[in-house]
Amino acid sequence: MIEIFDGAMGTMLQAGGLQAGACPELMNVEAPEVVKKIHRAYIEAGATIIETNTFGASSLKLSHYGLENRVRELNFAAVKIAKDAANFQAKVAGSMGPTGKFISPLGDLEFDDAYKIFREQAEALSEAGADFLIIETCIDIQEMRAALLAAKDACNLPIICQLSYSEDGRTVTGTDPRSAAVILSAMGAAIIGVNCSLGPEQLVPVVKILAENCRVPVSVQPNAGMPYLENGATKFPMDAKTFGSWGAKLVEAGATYLGGCCGTTPDHIRELADVVKNLSPAPRRFNRPLMLASRSKAVVIDKNLPTVLIGERINPTGRKKLAAEIREGSLLGVKKDALNQVKAGAKVLDVNMGVGGIDQKKMMAQAVREIARITDAPLAIDTGDAAALEAGLKNFPGRALINSVSFEPDRIKKFLPLAKRYGAAILILPLTENGVPKTAAERVDVAKKIIDAAKVHGLDDGDFLLDALVMTISADKDACLEVLQTLKFYRELNLPTTMGLSNISFGLPNRPLINSTFFAMCLAAGLDAPIMNPYDESMQNALKAAAALLGKDPNGLNFSKISVTTATNKTQEKILLDTLSAIKSAIREGDKDEMPALIKKAVDENFSADEITERALTAAMNELGEDFGSGKIFLPQVLLSAETMRLAFDELKKILPAQKTSTRGTFVIATVKGDVHDLGKNIVGALISNSGFKLIDLGKDVDSEKIVRAALEHDADIVGLCALMTTTMIQIDKVIADLHAAGSAAKVMVGGAALTQEYADAAGADAYAKDGVEAVRLAKNLLKN
Amino acid sequence: MPIYNAQILKIDASETRRYAGLRNAKNFGEKNILEACEEALLFLEVRGVWNIFDYKNHTVGSEPPFTIAGNSIIKHLDGCEKVICMAVTVGAAIEQEINKKFERGEYLASVLLDAAATSAVEQAADLMEKNFAAKFSKEGYKMRWRFSPGYGDWNLTAQEKLFKISGAEQIGIKLSSAMMLEPRKSVTAIIGLEKFSAQNNFSYKKNCATCNKLDCQLRK
Secondary structure (H helix, E strand, C coil), X not given: CCEEECCCCHXXXXXXXXXXXXXXXXXXXXXXXXXXXXXXXXXHHCCCEEECCCCCCCHHHHHHHCCHHHHHHHHHHHHHHHHHHXXXXXXXXXXXXXXXXXXXXXXXXXXXXXXXXXXXXXXXXXXXXXXXXXXXXXXXXXXXXXXXXXXXXXXXXXXXXXXXXXXXXXXXXXXXHHHHHHHHHHHCCCEEXXXXXXXXXXXXXXXXXXXXXXXXXXXXXXXXXXXXXXCCEEECCCCHHHHHXXXXXXHHHCEEEECCCCCCCHHHHHHXXXXXXXXXXXXXXXXXXXXXEXXXXXEEECCXXXXXXXXXXXXXXXXXXXXXXXXXXXXXXXXXXXXXXXXXXXXXXXXXXXXXXXXXXXXXXXXXXXXXXXXXXXXXXXXXXXXXXXXXXXXXXXXXXXXXXXXXXXHHHHHHHHHHHHCCEEEEEEEECCXXXXXXXXXXXXXXXXXXXXXXXXXXXXXXXXXXXXXXXXXXXXHHHHHHHHHHHHHHHCCCEEEECHHHHCCCCCHHHHHHHHHHHHHHHCCCEEEXXXXXXXXXXXXXXXXXXXXXXXXXXXXXXXXXXXXXXXXXXXXXXXXXXXXXXXXXXXXXXXXXXXXXHHHHCCCCHHHXXXXXXXXXXXXXXXXXXXXXXXXXXXXXXXXXXXXXXXXXXXXXXXCCCCCCXXXXXXXECCCCCCHHHHHHHHHHHCCCEEEEECCXXXXXXXXXXXXXXXXXXXXXXXXXXXXXXXXXXXXXXXXXXXXXXXXEEEECCCCCHHHHXXXXXXXXXXXXXXXXXXXXXXXXX | CCECCCCCCCCCHHHHHHHCCCCCCCCXXXXXXXXXXXXXXXXXXXXXXXXXXXXXXXXXXXXXXXXXXXXXXXXXXXXXXXXXXXXXXXXXXXXXXXXXXXXXXXXXXXXXXXXXXHHHHHHHHHHHHHHHHHHHHHHCEEECCCECCCCCCXXXXXXXXXXXXXXXXXXXXXXXXXXXXXXXXEEEEEEEEEECECCCCCCCCCCCCCCCCCCCCCCC
């Protein structure tokens, strides 16, 4: 059955007398007849569901008009008008629009505050008698989650969730339709859809993706194209007939609830209704696999798809440094592990904050927020603490996995309702109060009991991931065999499987060999999503080989690609060079690994520090300078060489501490007062000091007096001044004047983004360097004279 | 004032390459650049704020009003009815890391991290624009590209007023007496909104053509 929504409300209200800048929802009490007339027009055009005039009737939106205390009144009035207008000919959907703020950490509205705002409105709409609640035009999945949660808590009505997508196919905060379908259907949305922002043509693919990734009906309410200005009036380009004609495509893509948004009128709805009313809904095929999602990416765990690696490293157990960091409230190590594991191939990240003596709830919330900001991997919330679990689930803007639910009464009682509430999947651990069942048959039995309990709480297939429970073979010779048998039983249930692998080899030598062999066996027996250390090379190799063997990597194509190593003859070339040339070449290439050995070799060959410096290091820098000047290489390349050179100097000092290398002169450098840009000056300093000058770096934002004092004190040969902005370069004039007044004989070199040769000349500088390499060349020249 | 701290999942490596001055050194440093882009994610503290005002007679209808001076910016906002004033930063933590790296002698990594931070703040600003586009396009507005004090002949001293009305202070940015933003990786900008008409042929793509710094190594 196809249902038809109404079209735009705002423009119709304006036509009915709403003044610019006035509150549209106030019309519900001040001009109810106007609102009713609009509803009637849409019903007569064929709408079977009309939306209340309450899009902005939340306390936060109403507060812009000073009406925040009238939420209940305005929502009640709106439902009454709509019901009167519908007169049982149409259903009434209570409309809830976004707050206009982003949820923390993307904005300054806390999730719980958003929840309260939506809850208040949802209660009013449902108590007044709406048939549905529709949360629409949201551009952020986290706000949608807060609203959906609030709506579910407020009433038992079916809830329609519609996000708005931009031209790139994602919402403003990055959610794609597939992730939205996964997240919202798991949380209990009755209908999932899209409205506003784009015209019907662009929404066809969005509808299609939604329909392919959930089982609930899909709704769509496009704009009548993108608006433009004509003769001073805002117009929408799509006429009613064209708009209506897109209805067929949208139904074919999977939509069964269709209507209009901005720019649509009763005419548009009439045309749409005419086109779609006799169409049959498109057949839907969705077998409900286990899907997890972050804000912007969905991951499917299924026996016919590639193995999904769950990264286990964000866990302080047995990791003293990480535990200490977490205890101090730092999440830097956690974030590093998040990024690195994803890079190593993890598709889901397990997050465990089990450190003694901390507020686990707070830390879990914080860790989930921080990780979700920098990666798009869905998370597994790994905790035994119900409060920490809820904090993790609430703060994760996606569909998480709960690690784990065992058949212990506390877990069943507390974790299952949280899974349902936040739309999380559960990892089922077949443990009971009495411990680990020994045989596969017993484990499957316990797993089934947990599934039954979960189903009582409203969970279903697609929500379960079964753990085969790995024990150690050094304690039980059959541990591996039982796991393999358990996996086979799980396959018969047609549910996806997981396990933590490394426990198998506890207490044995050469654990990597046992682990990877075990891993390969399990993959063959039906393991879908191992929880493991993604950095472990032997495990990664086993995974790749197993994928080829088990037909998940056709013809071993992927395996072949990664196994080919490209040999270079770079090393061979180097052997032919004499030592000083080799040093020079290593500096030019920025090859730091080779440097210590090369310096040692040169010293062993009886070259003096000065010889090495002059004939290898300085010579290399000179060549680099020339290449830079002619545009063959660029500054970062010179810097890498300078870095390598610094290493060479350090190495020389280490081996020949007594031999001093001569200096070219003293160079005092500073960024002038008022200027906080450091990096440009640092680059010049690094190149200067690596070119045989003694460098005195005074830092940034340095006043004239300090520069003059340093120049005199160190008997500077050159003073280098850096200024980045037009507002700070005037300081250069002052420093030069002060230097002269104090009788300093130092030459002055200036540079920085805003400076020019003309400015330098006018200020009386001795040289203007446009970059660090030029500065070195000029510095040498200045001291020649 | 509305806050939007955009999420950055990946820093644009080719922009980072450009900001590092390596646009013409295609065979150098790809791995280092990717590492810098990834490492930068650990230190980003993205914060953004914005405000919308009427715009008439070269004057932003803020309180107090802000009259725009400078040919390039006046031309750029010509025909706009409203302007968005925005500020965005990626925070101070990344700057500390850039400095730390340089002090440790990791010059290249430091410079590349600095370039990645620049890419990041521009990306954060782009993401804010995506939000504005979603918000204002259905009202029939089209956005001109963002313009900052110091571009073209718009004097840097305009920073003072723009800083105030954009709400930059609210997200922890400070303005020095030399009109510099701190943290350094911060941007303030103005975006013109005009009613979109089918005949309009204004260039909405950001370009370097209006800038008079012809020798800029970042010039596209």
